[in-house]
Amino acid sequence: MKCFNHPDKDAVGMCNCRKFLCHECCHPESSVGVVCGPECKAKAERVLKISEEVSEVPGMVNRVNQEAKRRQKRLAIVFAVINVLTILMAISLGFLVSRITARLK
Numbered sequence: 299m300k301c302f303n304h305p306d307k308d309a310v311g312m313c314n315c316r317k318f319l320c321h322e323c324c325h326p327e328s329s330v331g332v333v334c335g336p337e338c339k340a341k342a343e344r345v346l347k348i349s350e351e352v353s354e355v356p357g358m359v360n361r362v363n364q365e366a367k368r369r370q371k372r373l374a375i376v377f378a379v380i381n382v383l384t385i386l387m388a389i390s391l392g393f394l395v396s397r398i399t400a401r402l403k
């Protein structure tokens with residue numbers, strides 16, 4: 299592979315934008331890797347920043363999961379209460395109906 303800027307020189311590195319670069323064109327930036335120019339350096343730094351932010355996402359996902367679990371537990375309690383109320387209502391209704399039918403006899 300030849301350099302993107304110097305077709306007569308062999309490439310020794312590749313920029314983030316996939317341009318091959320010779321030794322002269324490589325601007326090794328320790329934080330973002332090989333870049334062909336300031337424009338790509340800025341882009342690489344943006345990508346690096348985003349990837350750092352993304353690496354914080356698992357913690358956020360964990361927090362969201364915990365919140366969802368807590369909400370599920372709360373919902374389960376609400377459903378249990380509704381179930382108990384329904385059963386109580388059914389029992390009291392059955393009691394009322396049996397009393398009414400007893401009175402009718």
Ligand SMILES: [Zn+2]
Nearest residue numbers: 301304320323
């Ligand atoms: Zn070059």
Ligand SMILES: [Zn+2]
Nearest residue numbers: 313315334338
């Ligand atoms: Zn580039």
